[in-house]
Amino acid sequence: xxxxSQDPRHKITKRGQNxxxxxxxxxxxxxxxxxxxxxxxxxxxxxxFQNEAQLEKSRLLSDxxxxxxxxxSFSTLEIQxxxxxxxxxxxxxxxAQAVSWSEQYFGPGTRLTVT
Amino acid sequence: DQQVKQxxxxxxxxxxxxxxxxxxxxxxxxDYFLWYKKYPAEGPTFLISISSIKDKNEDGRFTVFLNKSAxxxxxxxxxSQPGDSAVYFCAASAYNFNKxxxxxxxxxxxxP
Numbered sequence: 001x002x003x004x005s006q007d008p009r010h011k012i013t014k015r016g017q018n019x020x021x022x023x024x025x026x027x028x029x030x031x032x033x034x035x036x037x038x039x040x041x042x043x044x045x046x047x048x049f050q051n052e053a054q055l056e057k058s059r060l061l062s063d064x065x066x067x068x069x070x071x072x073s074f075s076t077l078e079i080q081x082x083x084x085x086x087x088x089x090x091x092x093x094x095x096a097q098a099v100s101w102s103e104q105y106f107g108p109g110t111r112l113t114v115t
Numbered sequence: 116d117q118q119v120k121q122x123x124x125x126x127x128x129x130x131x132x133x134x135x136x137x138x139x140x141x142x143x144x145x146d147y148f149l150w151y152k153k154y155p156a157e158g159p160t161f162l163i164s165i166s167s168i169k170d171k172n173e174d175g176r177f178t179v180f181l182n183k184s185a186x187x188x189x190x191x192x193x194x195s196q197p198g199d200s201a202v203y204f205c206a207a208s209a210y211n212f213n214k215x216x217x218x219x220x221x222x223x224x225x226x227p
Contacts, residue, residue, distance in 0.1 A: 042217030056213045101212035106158030
């Protein structure tokens, strides 16, 4: 399977704990996006990388959130001091200019529950 | 600020008939519009897109129409099949594709 993978698929944590999610994009996809989706809503853009450079960040990405893509391949999204409002599905997507920047391929998501 | 809106949370259609899903946007800077389909426990899957220089794009049973003056787009599925039952998201972006804005989705149920 050469699609976008995310790990873990589910995470339950207590308020105040730190969590880290991983996304492995499709090989050779230059762009990688992170989204957050809550119940009844569409994905909300958080941030995106072109190769290893983080080029755009949403206002939704507070100081407690940090994302990295150190070698331009996989990416991590860390949430520090989690709050109940962070409970959501975190989606990762990747795209490549060779196909079209517009055609994003999404992973299955990481569902975070903060208790 | 919801820049892309899907005002119908759900739609039920009989198999073989046409499904029409609607989407409105507020930002005239959007250049590109996309539709995604999402099944439970999976990420969204790209379905079809349209550039702002066009008013129609067709791919098999799926056609997207864009009305720029009304800031409105629609997805037509003809004929609808039970396998089309899913949540459909409309999305929009500028041409740099740095950021995508999604609607809240419409859950389509195609009845056999």
